[in-house]
Amino acid sequence: MSSLLAKGSPLRRWGPWIAVFVVTVAVLSIATFGARSAPTAQDRVTTISRSVKCPVCSGESVAESNAPASQEIRRQIAEQVQQGQTDEEIRSFYAAKYGQAILLTPSASGVNALVWILPIVAFAIGIAALVIVFRRWSSMPAERATDEDRKLVDSALRAEADDSDLDDDPHGEGASR
Amino acid sequence: MNLALGRAGVTLGLAAAVLGVITVGYGLVRKRPDLVRLSRWYAALVFFGGFIAAFAMERALITRDFTVKYVADNGSTKTPALYNFATMWGALQGSIILWALILGGYLVAVVLKFRKRLADPLVGWALFTMLIVCAFFFGLMVGPANPFKGFSPPVGFDGPGPNPLLQNNPLMAIHPPMLYLGYVGFTVPFAFAIAALITGRVGEGWLLATRRWTLIAWGFLTVGIILGSWWSYEVLGWGGYWAWDPVENASFLPWLTGTAYLHSVLVQERRGMLRVWNISLLCATFALTILGTWITRSGVLESVHAFTTSSIGIALIGFFALIVFSTVGLIGWRGDRLRSPGRIDSPLSREGAFLANNVLFAAFAFVILLGTLFPLAVEALNNDRVSVGVPYFNRMTMPIGLTLLFLMAIAPVLPWRKASAELLRHRLIWPAWIGIGSMIFAVIVGARGFIPVLAFGLGGFAAGSAGRQIALATRRQGWRGFVGRANGGMVVHLGVIIIAMAFAASTSYVRQAEFTLTPGQSAKFAGHTLVYEGQNVKQESAKIVDQVLIRIDGTGPWAPSLNKFANGNQTIGTPSVRSTFTDDVALSVIDIKDGDNGSVTIRVTVQPLIIWLWIGGGVMAFGTLLAVFPGRRRNPLDAVSAPVSVEPPKEPTGVTP
Numbered sequence: 001m002s003s004l005l006a007k008g009s010p011l012r013r014w015g016p017w018i019a020v021f022v023v024t025v026a027v028l029s030i031a032t033f034g035a036r037s038a039p040t041a042q043d044r045v046t047t048i049s050r051s052v053k054c055p056v057c058s059g060e061s062v063a064e065s066n067a068p069a070s071q072e073i074r075r076q077i078a079e080q081v082q083q084g085q086t087d088e089e090i091r092s093f094y095a096a097k098y099g100q101a102i103l104l105t106p107s108a109s110g111v112n113a114l115v116w117i118l119p120i121v122a123f124a125i126g127i128a129a130l131v132i133v134f135r136r137w138s139s140m141p142a143e144r145a146t147d148e149d150r151k152l153v154d155s156a157l158r159a160e161a162d163d164s165d166l167d168d169d170p171h172g173e174g175a176s177r
Numbered sequence: 178m179n180l181a182l183g184r185a186g187v188t189l190g191l192a193a194a195v196l197g198v199i200t201v202g203y204g205l206v207r208k209r210p211d212l213v214r215l216s217r218w219y220a221a222l223v224f225f226g227g228f229i230a231a232f233a234m235e236r237a238l239i240t241r242d243f244t245v246k247y248v249a250d251n252g253s254t255k256t257p258a259l260y261n262f263a264t265m266w267g268a269l270q271g272s273i274i275l276w277a278l279i280l281g282g283y284l285v286a287v288v289l290k291f292r293k294r295l296a297d298p299l300v301g302w303a304l305f306t307m308l309i310v311c312a313f314f315f316g317l318m319v320g321p322a323n324p325f326k327g328f329s330p331p332v333g334f335d336g337p338g339p340n341p342l343l344q345n346n347p348l349m350a351i352h353p354p355m356l357y358l359g360y361v362g363f364t365v366p367f368a369f370a371i372a373a374l375i376t377g378r379v380g381e382g383w384l385l386a387t388r389r390w391t392l393i394a395w396g397f398l399t400v401g402i403i404l405g406s407w408w409s410y411e412v413l414g415w416g417g418y419w420a421w422d423p424v425e426n427a428s429f430l431p432w433l434t435g436t437a438y439l440h441s442v443l444v445q446e447r448r449g450m451l452r453v454w455n456i457s458l459l460c461a462t463f464a465l466t467i468l469g470t471w472i473t474r475s476g477v478l479e480s481v482h483a484f485t486t487s488s489i490g491i492a493l494i495g496f497f498a499l500i501v502f503s504t505v506g507l508i509g510w511r512g513d514r515l516r517s518p519g520r521i522d523s524p525l526s527r528e529g530a531f532l533a534n535n536v537l538f539a540a541f542a543f544v545i546l547l548g549t550l551f552p553l554a555v556e557a558l559n560n561d562r563v564s565v566g567v568p569y570f571n572r573m574t575m576p577i578g579l580t581l582l583f584l585m586a587i588a589p590v591l592p593w594r595k596a597s598a599e600l601l602r603h604r605l606i607w608p609a610w611i612g613i614g615s616m617i618f619a620v621i622v623g624a625r626g627f628i629p630v631l632a633f634g635l636g637g638f639a640a641g642s643a644g645r646q647i648a649l650a651t652r653r654q655g656w657r658g659f660v661g662r663a664n665g666g667m668v669v670h671l672g673v674i675i676i677a678m679a680f681a682a683s684t685s686y687v688r689q690a691e692f693t694l695t696p697g698q699s700a701k702f703a704g705h706t707l708v709y710e711g712q713n714v715k716q717e718s719a720k721i722v723d724q725v726l727i728r729i730d731g732t733g734p735w736a737p738s739l740n741k742f743a744n745g746n747q748t749i750g751t752p753s754v755r756s757t758f759t760d761d762v763a764l765s766v767i768d769i770k771d772g773d774n775g776s777v778t779i780r781v782t783v784q785p786l787i788i789w790l791w792i793g794g795g796v797m798a799f800g801t802l803l804a805v806f807p808g809r810r811r812n813p814l815d816a817v818s819a820p821v822s823v824e825p826p827k828e829p830t831g832v833t834p
Contacts, residue, residue, distance in 0.1 A: 013599075013602065014602065016606050017602060017606065017609070020606070020609045020610065020613060023613050023617075024613060024616070024634065027613065027616045027617055027620055027630065027634070028616070028627060028630060028631060028634075030620055031616070031619075031620050031624065031625055031626060031627060031629075031630035031631075032625075032626070032627040032630075034620070034625055036625040036626075042688075042689075042690045043688065046687075046688075046689040046690075050567060050568070051566070051567075051568045053564050053566065059420075059422055059423065059566075060415070060420070061420075061566060061567065063415065063689065064413070064415035064416075064417065064420065065415070066414070066415075066750060066765075066767060071767065071768075074691070099562065100562070100563060101552075101562035101563050101564045102564070103564065104564050104565070104566025104567060104568055104569065105566065105568040105569055105572075106551070106563050106564070106565055106569060111555055111558070111559055111561070111563075112555070112563055114551075115547060115548065115551045115563075115565060115569070116573075118543075118547055119540065119543060119544045119547060119573055122540060122543050123536070123540045126536040126539060126540060127536065130524075130532060130533070130536060133521075134521065134524055137520035137521055137522070140520050
């Protein structure tokens, strides 16, 4: 037991991190499963109307817009929530009435699925490219400075020291490094 | 008079830009330094032309000279002075004048800064590129976006004034200029990147020469975006500040690629690597500013901020295509020189973190670009209509944002070349506890939900990490520990974290409701009490303001209003917001019933931490200033990182500016 807690033992070194991990899991579970007030009918109306596009304005949701049509839809959504319809039922009601474009969340079927899939594909390609690049780098032999290289550097340094009164930076490129 | 003066300015600018391109180009190809040096005069003339055009337009606006069609369309004798002045950038044609003026200003600034190197082909080609961009924008003012068209006003004519939304908040006077200073500022590093490709001097010289220009442009763009969202919060009255609207996205895209560049450029400065990638990022940033202007100004996409439509679209998209093709061509042509010898030793290193940062920022930009243009693509291909809105962007960007916060916590403590788990264990334990502290605090004050609380934790972690770097730097260097790129960058990080936390809190815990109240009636919502006291009607020169007086928790009265403008029959609401450090109560009037009981319908939006968005923006701007300020000078011959084989030192060496 004493060897487990001895100075420099893995437990001693990583103990604080284990504590960090445990506390994080605990706090996040409280945050996720802890008691919280259920969304009120009003909150549901807000959430739904934020995902339905205003049919007469440019690029605003029903929640944002002040157009009479949007006010009417908000009132209607409130009624539908009162009647006990689910969020999905209400959304598909508007999709059926005005067409799919009324929903600000594109559906995940047909061509529209691309808008969900492409970012994941692009991200995967990015990660794959990184992995490949690192593989190539790690298989590359590390370059060692040869004696010739060292001579070159030494002579450059000597020249530098000799010309220190000259403008060693004619283009001002490294002046404020 | 103003018309003639303005046309003269535009013509002068265009002529100087075109002649400059020809002269400088000829001089560069024929190796005639005397001709190349003439760029300074062309630059001065371009700027002067832009200045005259802007002066003529302001003079026409101020004197209400309705013989200028732009003034007849957008000016009015009733518009207050400040908004009248800002009308120059209130509509398309005038905003191009502002663009050209700022571009001319940057051109002159480059000439002044590089006055001793004007014959240097790198600077020559950069000025050549900038002059082409100038010629394009002055060309727009002659062709599709002519601000100096004539008009013969009938007797007693008065214009409609600017769009009512644009004369509702003083931010209108500064937000567009800031944004344009950012957009246009990216022309400078772009021009130097092109010059580096043309001259074949693709080493690090052009990077060092332009890195401060890039930082300044980025800082202006940041401030411009934040002021824009503040404007939309204070004016549009739907209770939000960011709607992932095409115009907002258009400004955010170059910000994302620009931010990626600011990070990855450090790898090239240190290690001479990622040359192609950095040039591509910079060119993408510039191209996206043009694409953004196309999105904003061509009217192809619906947006609440797009105040104009015109035939300028073809010109802008053509210019965008030209930029993309020429940069891709140039990079292909210089491919052999762009290959760099180095390698990155370990993914767990400063440069590895920068690469991860770049993948994330590129993914972020890709999501935004895809979401913005997707409806357009679907309509073109399928003749089908689809909307991509807030729910999509929030869902897709949330994981990227969280990962970026995590990276922001790890990356600053990483040394160059290679880090060990042992090192991270040491350096990150205190930031980790700060992250846990902020999660516990959030849960205690009532925050619930996995995503927001995780965001607060990661925010605290990242803030701890940035704070650690600042603390170490100031302990070592005193007040200089705040200035320079690395230290200022950490202050910028703090600003970003503040904004991210405010964004997470306000999006997760927003409460919104509508109430119809009669005078004297009160309502309770989200822990606040609202009392409707009555109305107050004010007559102003350009509008009739019908204020609804409401007390929030006994403070106030707050006065959201409906404004009926004299010209046209548009009614525009002006919200009223009570801000505190913990939450904002935003009120806007939905409807005022025409009846004797004076009942009104108001919308109440309660969101936590909104004020921290603006504070965070201020911190970011301040951090950028610190980063622009020269840090401690390092002898260029000093080693910047330890050799790989040596054990990494206990305390960081990576903070050297």
